[in-house]
Amino acid sequence: MRRILAGFLVIAFLDACFTGRSPVVEKKTSVDQPTEQTFTNPIGKGADPWVIKYKGYYYTCYSSSGEKGRSGISVTKSPYLTKLGNAKIVWSSPESGWNEKNIWAPELHHIGKKWYIYYAGGKGAPSFINQRAGVLESVSEDPQGAYVDKGVIKTGTDDNDYVKTIWAIDMTVGKINKKWYAVWSGWEKNNTTDKTSQHLYIAKLLNPWTIDSERVKISSPDQNWETGGPLDLNEGPEFLQRNGKTFIIYSARESWTKEYRLGQLKLKGGSDPLKPESWEKKGPVFEGTDKVFGVGHASFTTSPDDKEWWIFYHTKNSTDHGWDRSICLQPFSWDNKGEPVFGRPLPAGTPIKKPSGERP
Known part of the structure; x- marks a missing residue:
């Protein structure tokens, strides 16, 4: 959940509390003339970063200000992983409807010959009890075009609900054994308070906008490193796949606290993704330090020459409760078992070698 200023880009995004969707603002540096061999974090201001590489460009997707003061979604394009690039508003929320407010954590995916943006939206009262998952489809093959x-x-069945489904945010999609699946953060049932625990669910897709199976709960905040705060959460799931192995990297604890961190689910080889026992939990796999706070909601990509893997988080x-956050980027590796090794988050201002193959 853009205004292009002369000389640099400033990408302004909405602040939605609860899960902490907040404005994203790129650093005031030109994307056309990067000259250093290193860069430093943060690379921008905001939260819930999403990046996808396609045909030599990196596209990011954010909640933004839309047309006529409404909520919106913008997509950026850049040849540099370390620079966000030019942004275009690709969609604005309707004046009324289930998705009129609180546009959170959009993700851009290429499926077939179209682009799809998965996002959370809501209606009405500011308590965020009406958040649901939605999807946009591109009109053309241009990810920065119209949607x-x-x-x-439908992320569950509730005949008494205003859109007949169950609370859901942070939907992502991925392909396992030639079949597409959706994973999201949701409630067990609809509630009258947003102080409700969140779990991770998976379901098979019939097409990019239709769930084709019953949802299956594959993770709850049941480990000691996932609990202990004001509200235990599992959210922000993202697929990470390499050499035939499938992982879901997700966020645990509360996004407004310094304890926000990443956990991991690993799909057992040859197992059915729609069975809870097929997923092995491990964590935390990436968490804050005494200098870095509230590490969470990551996405993943490779360097321009595909020789390196990078985490975008x-x-x-500060350690204060709230959603004042920044966007960071750093490389990660893989161990001899084929599992990701994220290491420790680097403090702001630490020089980091630019991604392999990123042109000057």
Whole structure:
């Protein structure tokens, strides 16, 4: 959940509390003339960063200010992983409807010949009890072109609900053994308070906007490193795949606290993704330090020459409760078992070698 200023880019994004969707603002540096061999974090201001590489460009996707003061979604394009690039508003929320407010954590995915943006939106009261998952479909093959709204996605059945489905945010999609699946953070049932624990669910997709199976809960905040705060959460799931192995890297604890961190689910080889016992939990796999706070909601990509893997994540700017956060980027490796090794988040200002193959 853009205004292009002369000389540099400033990308302004909405602040939605609860899960901490906050503004994202790129550093005031030109994307056209990077000259240093290193860069430093943060590379921007904001939260819930999403990046995808396609045909030599990196596209990021953010909640933003839309047209006529409404909420919106913008997509950036850049040849540099370390520079966000030019942004275009690709969709604005309707004046009324289930998705009129609180546009959170959009993700851009290329499926077939179209682009799809998965996002959370809501309606009405500011308590965020109406958040649901939706999807947009591109009109063309241009990820920065126009999109049409394909509607709310049915993430469970509730005949008494205003859109007949169950609370859901942070939807992502991935392909396992030639089949597409959706994973999201949701409630066990709809509630009258947003102080409700969140779990991770998976379901098979019939097409990019239609769930084709019953949802299956694959993770709850049940480990000691996932609990202990004001509200135990599992959210922000993202697929990470390499050499036939599938992982879901997700966020645990509360996004507004310094304890926000990443956990991991690993799909057992040859197992059915729709069975809870097919997933092995491990964590925390990436967490804050005495200098870096509230590490969470990451996405993943490779360097321009595909020789390196990079994690794109956000951190809190202080230990105070709240959603003042920044966007960071650093490389990670893989161990001899084929599992990701994220290491420790580097403090702001630490020189980091630029991604392999990133042109000057």
